[in-house]
Amino acid sequence: MIAEPLLQLSGVHTHIGRYHILHGVDLAVRAGRLTMLLGRNGAGKTTTLRTVMGLWRRSAGEITFEGRSIGALATPDIARLGIAYVPETMGIFSQLTVRENLLLATGSAGFDEARLDWVLGLFPVLRQKWQQAAGALSGGQKQMLAISRAIVEPRRLLIVDEPTKGLAPAVIQHLIDAFLGLKQSETTILLVEQNFHMARSVGDDVAVMDDGRVVHSGTMAALAADEGMQQHLLGLSLASHQ
């Protein structure tokens, strides 16, 4: 059975100043699945995520979440629907401790200890750095903190922008393991990624963007098996990135 889209973008256009960045994006993120958003630099992936979060306003088109239109909502209201966002810059508060960064993502009741144990089980290093300023963490540890902050409370949708950017291979493997762990909890994830090894390892579905549009949608398995399509859509072979 095909899962219903949790998040759907239909003909979404976004302008940043006088620049027309998104040219009618159509994208469906199905519930319980991990959808990869791939594409070359400048294809519009980050703009798509920021438009979903209301950080940049769509100029046309429709964005729905669980069937409800969210295109006109303010960012805090979108987040309160249960959408967590990890930006490309990670958005870590470097002057706050690891604990304080995570605490900000919880409700007024504070941490759910069982949930926190599960999250810190995915990234045990954060337990050791609990009271340290987040600014003192390594790049990989900051990314782990950013993802932990997004999942420290149960969310309906997790949106992550290029989590492996600039990270060492060992850390990337750790993140792959963490995303595989997240998939087991049936979290719906929309993941922008340039690392094709990771994309193939964790992706269920895939959408490929080019020039502000989604030019291909399908399953990750189908794209991974078709080198010709990889060359055509991405200019690269997934196999060459293993």
Next chain:
Amino acid sequence: MNIAPALRLRTGDLAPALVLPLLALAALPTMSFSTWLTFTIAGIAMGMMLFLMASGLTLIFGLMDVLNFAHGAFVTLGAYVAVSVMAGLAGWSAADSWSLNLAALLVALAAAIVASGAAGLIFERLIIRRVYGAHLRQILVTVGGLIVAEQLMVALWGANPLPLPKPASFRGSIVLGDVSIEKYRVIALVLGLAVYVALHLVLNRTRIGLLVRAGVENREMVEALGYRIRRLFIGVFVAGTALAGMGGVMWGLYQELVTRAIGADMTVLVFIILIIGGLGSVGGCFVGALLVGLLTNYVGFLAPKLALASNILLMAAILLWRPRGLFPVAKE
């Protein structure tokens, strides 16, 4: 990039924190010990009053990125409200009773906090919210706001300077050997320290404080976590202007005379403090205010004509050493 935390002083911040004792020690050989102690205590007390006036502005700039040149108007409003309250409570203020004198001061402070906070709320809703993110427009409308606010206060309290005598028990000095300490400065010191500790606790021990600290660094991410930062902006603006009003009461009582320009006259000094401490940093503002208070008193004694210039030179020296101030705030 390793940037020192802005809102609390940690061991890693030792070098900039040492500037304060170094300045005090550097002044010691230039005068007798008793004179040095007198001016050091006076300088710390003055620094505390400056901190009251500047702390709100640094919070407003740090979180909201708003350059509020009208901040002095809220200082002035606090001072004028104190004039009215103290006139109404003249019996308490003139009584030979320490507790009645203190009560008069506390009532004046409370009234100034309410008045300045309420004026701040109106100012934010009517003017500031329209210029978020536009520094040039902020400068223009807040300078204009300062002029309008001063004229409104002239309409209410008149154009002539008004006396604001200290309560009876706070006049005079405590003399310990050769050291003379003005009683009022002790009151100012205690109040300033209490406000700093309260701000420190709110910022570091409460969720609101956590949000303010996070918002100072990255407003967008705070919103992406589901918090409506505009509400936080309003709260911080009101708190900042209320603190300015409190500073106005203390500064007005220190001067014992209130003019329509009492707040505007402090604007340059307040901005020097903010720049020295690091824009947006409460801890930096505290250290910056103490540095300015101490330097003003030492130089005022040694070379009075250089008092204001000395603060500008101090700011220049600190910026040469740390271009973003002593305790810069990391911003995304």
